[in-house]
Structures are given as C-alpha cells and as structure tokens.
Amino acid sequence: MKWEGNRQSDNVEDRRSDGGGGGMGGGGGGNLLGALLGGRLRMGVVVVALLGGWALGINPLTLLGMLDGGSMPAGQVSQQPAQRPPADDRMAAFVSTVLADTEDVWTDVFAKSGKTYEKPHLVLFRGARATGCGQGESAMGPFYCPADHKVYIDLGFYETLKNQLGAPGDFAQAYVIAHEIGHHVQNLMGISAKMEQMRSKVSPEKYNALSVRLELQADCLAGVWANHAQSARQLLDAGDVAEAMNAAAKIGDDALQGAGGGRVVPESFTHGTSAQRQHWFDAGLQSGTVKNCDTFASRNL
Incomplete structure (x- = not known):
C-alpha cells in the first residue's frame, strides 16, 4: 500500500500513556468479563457480544445493551488533553494516514450528495479505555462508539491480526480502520439510530440477523473507500486486495467459531460468514457507490 508521505489526520488522539480508562459509569474498574457477569447478563448474550465486538465491530458493551434490552453505562472519559502520536511512531503514522484518506473520501462522497461529513476521532489506547459507550478493553479489538463518534484501537491488535488470525499486510490493517469508519458513516446516515430502536422490539436471534447486515454494510463501505482511494490516489499495490479479502475471510463468524x-x-452470528464478508467488501470495491451497500434490502447476503 502506497501510504508513506501522504497527509496524516489531525484527529488522532494518543491516549496510550493515560494509565487506563477508569471505571464503568463511576462504579470502579474491574475486568470486562467480571463486569458483564456481575450484571447477571445471560451467558449466551455475553459470548455473542464478545465475539461480535472482537471481530472488528462496534463496542461489545453497546452490543450487550442492544441484545439484552438495556443500555450500558458510559465510562468516565478522561479529561486530560489529547496528545498527538510521536513523529517517529511508524504504526501510528500509518493509522493517521489511513484515517486522513477516509476523511478525504467520505468528505467528497457526502458533499456530492449535498451533505457534510463529520470527521471522527481515532483514539490509540492500551489495556483499557473509558468511552462514551462504556469501558473498552484491548481484548475487544478495534471498535467504534456511536455515542462519542470515535474509533478506538490498541495497535497491538495488528500483531494478533497477523500472527494469530493469519491476516498479515498493511492493506489488511487499513481494511480494519475502513470498516470502523464504515460504522461512523452508518451513524451519520441514521442507520445506527434505527438499529438502536430495534433492540427492544425483536428477539436476540432476530437482532443478531440485523447485526449481520449492519456489519456487512460496514464491510461494503470499506470497499467503497478503497475504490475511491485507488481512483484518486492509486494507493494499492499488487496483492493489497488479496490481503483485505484474506482478512475478511479470517474474521467471518464461521471461521472464528470454528477455530480450534x-x-x-x-443463529449467534453477528458479523456474517467469511464468504459474506468477502462478497460485500468486494461489492463496495467494485462499485464505489453507497447505494450498492444496502445490505438491509438484499434478499441474499
């Protein structure tokens, strides 16, 4: 991927030295599973949320609120001033550059439809982080919080993606960010709010099915970004698309559940199968249009 020397976003917050993210809703810290199980949520719901959130999606705490018919308390977000990543941090520079490119693409796409794109912030953290959606932890993987319009990522996830999930490559890493930005686009389009409204109206199984469509749409929107980035700036090297398609395959619900x-x-799927994730990323990549990403209207995923 040709990213070096390109513009870096000013909307990256380096919170890696903040020393943790505080407790859940003012109630003290503790580990994620302890907090979840202490709330007596159904174990099946916990498993679905953890698996779904970890595999490149929204904050599992948000999913838990949706699946269990309630809302998770917000964390105590740090008021310390955000720092910019060090200039010599190569991985932070990569993430900042990819974020900047998504800003350029989505600003243009929104402008062409007469709308204004609100740029999200991307937060680098380690260990744990209080967010507008509750306490985030590194074990969740990258996630987007619709409440505060921020993407959260512990850069150590990329080692997991490469070494444990078998999805190496810089464009696989870019796909991770583009997918989370896809959730931000959904939030701006009002899709996330509609999902929130559905959480108390349908069964957990039906909500899982809606979540699959939400996640596949985010994959498609990641493909739309890649299409426009390639057309405008020729970012892709040979093999980059294969890296993203491989990553999509490795994080399908069937692949993750079948591992080991x-x-x-x-019925517990929340993100879609490997084949579905590949299909919808490719649909966005080939078309470059948001209208081709309407997974909610599609009969066949």
Whole structure:
C-alpha cells in the first residue's frame, strides 16, 4: 500500500500513556468479563457480544445493551488533553494516514450528495479505555462508539491480526480502520439510530440477523473507500486486495467459531460468514457507490 508521505489526520488522539480508562459509569474498574457477569447478563448474550465486538465491530458493551434490552453505562472519559502520536511512531503514522484518506473520501462522497461529513476521532489506547459507550478493553479489538463518534484501537491488535488470525499486510490493517469508519458513516446516515430502536422490539436471534447486515454494510463501505482511494490516489499495490479479502475471510463468524474445533452456531452470528464478508467488501470495491451497500434490502447476503 502506497501510504508513506501522504497527509496524516489531525484527529488522532494518543491516549496510550493515560494509565487506563477508569471505571464503568463511576462504579470502579474491574475486568470486562467480571463486569458483564456481575450484571447477571445471560451467558449466551455475553459470548455473542464478545465475539461480535472482537471481530472488528462496534463496542461489545453497546452490543450487550442492544441484545439484552438495556443500555450500558458510559465510562468516565478522561479529561486530560489529547496528545498527538510521536513523529517517529511508524504504526501510528500509518493509522493517521489511513484515517486522513477516509476523511478525504467520505468528505467528497457526502458533499456530492449535498451533505457534510463529520470527521471522527481515532483514539490509540492500551489495556483499557473509558468511552462514551462504556469501558473498552484491548481484548475487544478495534471498535467504534456511536455515542462519542470515535474509533478506538490498541495497535497491538495488528500483531494478533497477523500472527494469530493469519491476516498479515498493511492493506489488511487499513481494511480494519475502513470498516470502523464504515460504522461512523452508518451513524451519520441514521442507520445506527434505527438499529438502536430495534433492540427492544425483536428477539436476540432476530437482532443478531440485523447485526449481520449492519456489519456487512460496514464491510461494503470499506470497499467503497478503497475504490475511491485507488481512483484518486492509486494507493494499492499488487496483492493489497488479496490481503483485505484474506482478512475478511479470517474474521467471518464461521471461521472464528470454528477455530480450534469449536462448534459453529449460525443463529449467534453477528458479523456474517467469511464468504459474506468477502462478497460485500468486494461489492463496495467494485462499485464505489453507497447505494450498492444496502445490505438491509438484499434478499441474499
């Protein structure tokens, strides 16, 4: 991926030295599973949310609120001034550059439809981080919080993506960011609010099915970004698309559940199968249009 020397975003907050993110809603810290189980949520709901959030999606705490018919308390967000990443931090520079490119693409796309794109912030953190959606933890993987319009990522996730999930490559890493920005686009379009309204109206199983469509749409929007970035700036090297498609395959619900001989439970899927994730990323990549990403209207995912 040709990214070096390109513009870097000013909307990256380096919170890696903040020393943790505080407790859940003012109630003290503790570990994620302890907080979840202490709230007596159904174990199946916990598993669905953790798996769904970890595999490149929205904050699992948000999913838990949706799936269990309630809302998770917001964390105590740090008031310390945000720092810019060090100039010699190569991975932070990469993330900042990809974020800047998504800003350029979506600002243009929104402008062409007569709308204004609100640029999100991307927060670098380590360990744990209080967010507008509750306490975020590194084990969740990257996530987007619709409440504060921020993407959160512990850069150590990229080592997990490469070494444990078998999805190396800089464009695979860019796909991760583009997917989360896809959730921001959905939020600005009002899709996230509609999902929120549905949480108390349908069963957990039906909400899982809606979540799959939400996640596949974010994959498609990541493909739309890649299409425009390539057309405008020729960012892609040979093999980059294959890296993203491989990453999409490795994080499909069926692939994650089946890893290590686990049982695949389709009714618990929240992100879609490997084939579905590849299909919808490619749909956005080939068309470059948001209208081709209407997974909610599609009969066949």
